[in-house]
Amino acid sequence: MASKDIARKPLELFAQGFQQFRVLATAIDLGLFSKIPAMGSTLPDMARVLGFEERPTRILLGALVAMGLLTKRGSRYRNAPIAARYLVEGQPLFYGPFIQMLDRRLYDAYRNLEIGLRTNRPLTADPAVGDLFQTMARDPAMTRLFTMGMHANGAYWAEQLAKRIDVSRHRLLLDVGGGSGVYSIALARRCRGLRAMIFDLPGVLGVAREKIREAGLEARISTIAGDFLKDAWPRGADLVLFSAILHDWPPEVSTELLRKAAAVLPRGGEVIVRETFLDDDAAGPLYAAMSSVTLLVETHGENYAWATYESWLREAGFGRFRRIPFPTTAGSGALLARKL
Ligand SMILES: C[S@@+](CC[C@H](N)C(=O)[O-])C[C@H]1O[C@@H](n2cnc3c(N)ncnc32)[C@H](O)[C@@H]1O
Structure with missing residues (x-):
């Protein structure tokens, strides 16, 4: 036959x-x-x-x-x-630094993917030093490469986010692990009444200050150095953003970060989770499934599904969820929730 x-x-x-x-x-x-x-x-x-x-x-x-x-x-x-x-340098949405970051940080690490699978340990973090971010903090050039790469990747998504959500009722954004500030900058540009605080490790904030200065937003966006796992969180925000943060950690850490967000927000305050979300049946999309492999190589985290984030947010005291997939990209979106 x-x-x-x-x-x-x-x-x-x-x-x-x-x-x-x-x-x-x-x-x-x-x-x-x-x-x-x-x-x-x-x-x-x-x-x-x-x-x-x-x-x-x-x-x-x-x-x-x-x-x-x-x-x-x-x-x-x-x-x-x-x-x-x-792909042309100087264009506002130049993607080149993200490709260069993947090439220099991850291309060789992927050769050892099988070791990552067998050990269930990140390959790019030095266990004697700590997680990937603590490891990178010892190498300013690598911190810069990573943060510039995240900026280049985020510029398009930050525009998508700022176009699709209305933050005009908010006064002060806390951008947790805000990196270069790419999302704070896009939201502050969109909404003149919004101020923002970028809360990140000290080595990253030099890039953030550069980008804030280039955007002419020094009066409205500040940087606050600190460790979001160990230090007290800045107070006063009515909007908290986690972009590409919760996927870096195992569920017990991600849920703790959501509880910390709930603790600093007033009732009615809002949280935005910006991620590459898996579908609820975890069968894709391809972009989120593949970047989960990168999270295996780099962290103890993974990409989680929309419904998983919703259940964590509910436990942390949030509700009124809104899912906002960005339709013009391979796989990114935002989940909005209100503190009840
Ligand atoms: C994947 S990047 C995301 C950056 C930015 N939010 C974005 O979407 O482009 C993760 C960020 O979390 C920061 N970070 C990691 N661990 C941290 C900690 N313990 N305290 C504060 N920031 C931390 C890193 O420095 C980095 O900027």
Whole structure:
């Protein structure tokens, strides 16, 4: 009996996933997208600008055309709209630092994924020092790479968040583990009456201050150095944001952080959980399932489902949930809840 043909294409694409990533990361390191003028470039021009011979240049440009990042009409290569928006340095939503962070922090760690699976221990944290963030705190260059990468990843999602929620009834935001402040900046830009406090480890806050200054928001956004696990939390906020925080920890720590948020908020105060959420049946989406693997490599956390966060929030004294998936991205959204 003839067996039904099952196409192999998905496996072939998975097999090449690492190649597409490295081609993109290399093109960003080369500043390739930033070096293509709006009128486009020919192969000899690009070879000269990059300092390569024509054969490797043609192969690299061909790969980027096939990935949909460049176009080729006649003899001219141009940035496709997605590259012009996200891969050119200086654009507000430049994604390059996130790709570079993944490349330099995680690419090699993924080679040891099986060790992470066998040991159930993060691979990028030094156990003699503590968690990944304590480990990074000893290396200012790595802290900067990570925080700039998170900023580049968050810029698009922060815009999505600020577009989709109305924070005009709030006065003071506490951005727990706020990193570069990318979300506080987007929300403060959107709502002139909002002030914000970025509460994070001291080594991270230099980047936050840089970004706040660039945004001209020094009068409305402050930075507060502290350890959100051990230190007293800043008081006075009526809105608390956790962006990419709760997924870094096992459930007992994440729920403790939600209880701490409830303790500093007044009744009617709001919490925003911004995450890459798993669907309630945990069957996807792909982006959240894959970034959970990164959390295995880096932390004791994982991506949790919308319903899991809702049950934790309910236990911590929150209700009136609103799920806000961001539809134009591979997998991110916000869960809003009120303190009852
Ligand atoms: C994954 S990053 C998220 C940053 C930012 N919220 C965002 O979405 O871009 C986690 C942040 O939590 C901070 N963090 C980790 N452990 C912390 C602790 N014990 N106290 C304060 N901040 C901490 C890190 O420094 C880092 O900025």
